[in-house]
Amino acid sequence: MRVTFYGVRGSVPAPGPTTARYGGNTSCVEVILGDGTTLVLDAGTGMRALGSTLLEGGRHQRTHLLLSHTHWDHVLGLPFFAPLWRKDSEILVYPLPTDAQERFQRTIFDDIHFPVSVNDIPAKVEFVKPSEEPWQIGPARVRRIALNHPGSAQGFRIDDASGASLVYLTDNELLRGESGEAALDALARFSESADLLIHDSQYLDADMPAKCGWGHSVVDDVLTLGKRAEARKLVLFHHDPDRTDGDLDKIKVRSTAWLAEHAPETALCVAMEGQTVDLAAK
Structure with a gap:
């Protein structure tokens, strides 16, 4: 399984010299399964560049688009997705299983x-209602889970036939105290032993309590989830648009140190636009 980040920013695109290294495009992640099947997680502004890549590589014929939800920063790139404007393309969209x-x-x-x-x-655009039960996309088993976000959102777990596994949980607010413990346990079970756990990490403790209830998580709480899930690699994702490259570097240093002490089996990655992670078959 090959995972490439085309957009890692949250809420709104954040272009400019202070965000150029990590990237300013909003959420969009490409997942290529072991047999070449293409999945796309969210359709933020990073999807425009992904579309060009698919066309250039002749891989535009069939795309599975899994949407966490339909807030602007997660769908704004879809109208500019080049395969959408090709008659020889088919796009299967998996939105929230509501209206x-x-x-x-x-x-x-x-x-x-x-x-x-x-x-x-x-x-050809086909909308597929996600099932509450696991379903197949190519050689992968896909599951969904409800997330804590205003207006609702969903996360996904993708288990490839090769043995590689990925969990994508963005626009999810992890709560502290007794009120959040049950949800944390459920997410940890859902993410258990994942090769790659991608989670919304938009906020820091300093952002609270002003942004409590906005539907995004504090980095420290995401680290706790990564530890409890025993993920092989934890990816901090959906960066705040005001977070500079320097800010994210500091978060990476501090978070890496925390995991080294409390969960040494879990590696850390701060999502960066253009970054590719290869998950080995087992």
Whole structure:
């Protein structure tokens, strides 16, 4: 399994010299399974560059798009996804299993927000309602879990037939104290022994309590989840748009030290645009 980050920022794109190294595009992650099947996690602004890459490599014919939710920063790149404008492309979209399909179409492709109707898109677009039970995409077993975010969101676990596993939990607020313990345990079980655990890490303790309830997690709480889940590698993701490259470097140093002391079996990665992680078959 090969995982490439095309967008790692949260809330709003953050271009500029102070964010250039980690990147300013919003959430979009490509996952290539062992048999070459392409999955995309979220459709933030990073999806534009991903579309170009797929076309250049002749890999645009079939894409599985798994959406955590349909807030702007997670869908803004979809209208600019090059395969969408090709008749020889098929895109299977897995939105929230509520009324998200209707809301998604209405919000993104209308004459208010975008000049092209969903009915005029050349590609074949199919909406697939995610099951509460595990389902198959190519050689991978996929599961979903509900997350703590305003308006609701979902996370995914992808277990490839090769044995590699990835968990994607973004736009999720980990709560402290008794109120959050049950949810933390559930997420730890869902993420147990994952080769790669990607989690929303937008905030620091200094951001609280002002941003409590906004649906994003504090880095220290994400480290605790990584330890409890015994993940092989923990990825800090969905960086705050005001977080500079220097800020993220400091977070990386401090978080690496914490894991070395409390969970030495778990490696740390601070998500960076353009970064690729290869997960070995087992």
